[in-house]
Amino acid sequence: MTSDDVLAELRPMLAGVTGRPEVAAVTAQTALFGPEVGLDSLTGTLLLVEIQERFGVDVAAEDLNLDSLATLATLATFIAQRA
Amino acid sequence: MIKCVVWDIDNTLLAGTYLESAGQPPAPDPGLLAVARELDGRGIVHALASKNPPEAADYVGRVTGLPFAAAECGWGRKSEAIGRIMADLGLAQDAVAFVDDDMLERAEVGAVLAGVLVLTPEDAIEAVSWPEFSPAVITAEGRRRGLMYAQRRQRQEEARAFGGSRDDFLRYAGTDVLIAPAGPADLPRLHELSVRTHQFNTGTEPVAEARLAGAQAAGGLTAVWLRDRFGDDGLVGGALVEADWTVSMLVMSCRALGRGLLDALLAALCGQAAASGAGELRIPCLITDRNVPLRLALAAAGFRAADSPAPTAADSLRTSPSSKSSRGSTVSELAAPAGPAGRPAPRAVVFSRSLAGPLPVLPGWVIVGERP
Numbered sequence: 366m367t368s369d370d371v372l373a374e375l376r377p378m379l380a381g382v383t384g385r386p387e388v389a390a391v392t393a394q395t396a397l398f399g400p401e402v403g404l405d406s407l408t409g410t411l412l413l414v415e416i417q418e419r420f421g422v423d424v425a426a427e428d429l430n431l432d433s434l435a436t437l438a439t440l441a442t443f444i445a446q447r448a
Numbered sequence: 449m450i451k452c453v454v455w456d457i458d459n460t461l462l463a464g465t466y467l468e469s470a471g472q473p474p475a476p477d478p479g480l481l482a483v484a485r486e487l488d489g490r491g492i493v494h495a496l497a498s499k500n501p502p503e504a505a506d507y508v509g510r511v512t513g514l515p516f517a518a519a520e521c522g523w524g525r526k527s528e529a530i531g532r533i534m535a536d537l538g539l540a541q542d543a544v545a546f547v548d549d550d551m552l553e554r555a556e557v558g559a560v561l562a563g564v565l566v567l568t569p570e571d572a573i574e575a576v577s578w579p580e581f582s583p584a585v586i587t588a589e590g591r592r593r594g595l596m597y598a599q600r601r602q603r604q605e606e607a608r609a610f611g612g613s614r615d616d617f618l619r620y621a622g623t624d625v626l627i628a629p630a631g632p633a634d635l636p637r638l639h640e641l642s643v644r645t646h647q648f649n650t651g652t653e654p655v656a657e658a659r660l661a662g663a664q665a666a667g668g669l670t671a672v673w674l675r676d677r678f679g680d681d682g683l684v685g686g687a688l689v690e691a692d693w694t695v696s697m698l699v700m701s702c703r704a705l706g707r708g709l710l711d712a713l714l715a716a717l718c719g720q721a722a723a724s725g726a727g728e729l730r731i732p733c734l735i736t737d738r739n740v741p742l743r744l745a746l747a748a749a750g751f752r753a754a755d756s757p758a759p760t761a762a763d764s765l766r767t768s769p770s771s772k773s774s775r776g777s778t779v780s781e782l783a784a785p786a787g788p789a790g791r792p793a794p795r796a797v798v799f800s801r802s803l804a805g806p807l808p809v810l811p812g813w814v815i816v817g818e819r820p
Binding site: 385398400403404406407408410413425429430431432434 | 615
């Protein structure tokens with residue numbers, strides 16, 4: 366699975382956990398913790414659960430600092446390397 | 449310790465079948481209603497999982513007068529309904545009990561959710577005296593827990609209907625947060641939070657009231673209060689800060705999940721530390737499989753694990769694709785053998801954040817100061 370494939374699946378997932386459809390259209394370089402997406406402890410946890418179910422990658426276990434959650438691009442790359 | 453009891457409705461909480469009653473649905477079962485009220489008073493919350501239309505849950509709420517933190521009515525599997533309730537309330541299986549008169553429903557839930565305590569109505573009558581249902585510490589806020597979860601349910605239903613961003617909704621809800629030095633009267637509640645919280649807790653052991661009292665006297669104990677138009681949650685979190693700006697306790701009720709409170713507390717502590725001339729704020733933390741929400745808040749506020757070495761070759765071996773069968777593994781499992789009760793032993797790390805440069809921003813609805 367390429368990181369582009371993962372990215373395409375992450376977009377609707379991110380819209381689902383935040384409950385905001387427009388979030389699916391942010392650029393791959395947008396900061397997920399920034400104001401535009403506003404990922405927080407609740408929506409971030411939901412996203413990690415979805416990722417583990419869909420891709421079998423336990424991001425929390427493998428990335429202590431959760432640097433992979435910086436942007437959609439970093440997250441897709443992190444998952445694609447492990448899925 | 450059980451934190452939530454999920455009840456079936458027909459022939460369990462109600463003395464009869466909701467849909468088979470012509471005109472007047474059945475009354476509550478008096479024995480189980482007394483049990484549920486007693487548990488509510490101990491701070492154990494209630495939820496419904498029933499093969500009925502949603503009106504049945506509204507009816508049960510009315511005739512029992514109990515606050516229900518969640519209600520799942522439909523014709524799907526009970527294990528899936530309970531799974532949604534656990535996700536919604538942030539509960540692990542071992543914090544949930546399920547009461548149903550139907551043997552097949554009990555068997556289905558027991559098979560899929562092995563950690564959930566599955567009870568017959570007769571068991572539930574006796575369970576009141578069991579240690580799993582008898583918390584050691586019950587404070588005033590603990591006794592109001594069920595009501596507050598019910599308020600949270602109402603808030604979430606409004607938020608779903610509202611749309612818009614989280615910050616838009618928090619403003620609309622009139623969210624009012626006060627971060628201020630804790631007083632002596634706040635010590636029991638802060639101790640209780642150190643016992644009961646897992647998702648937003650940097651430690652795994654209770655912090656004794658004597659320790660909190662010492663910090664309070666020294667001016668190093670901060671508390672967080674929360675209210676909005678849906679209800680007053682009271683004291684929901686706190687921090688114990690040493691003189692060298694090391695945060696040796698950081699706790700926040702999981703009621704605060706998704707309401708920006710831990711972010712606000714971290715921003716306030718960073719601001720206070722920077723104002724006093726400190727170069728960094730340090731937060732020692734035991735990483736568990738439960739406190740991922742805490743790590744998300746730390747990451748969002750720019751904290752990094754300072755003393756954590758890069759993964760070793762041995763770690764990468766254990767996380768390699770060949771070990772996919774152990775995908776439930778966590779950081780802590782990689783670092784240490786299993787601890788008591790089958791839980792992986794936590795991994796100790798120190799998160800820190802430089803206070804040079806821009807600090808995390810406090811939202812407008814947060815007041816940092818003194819209690820009025």
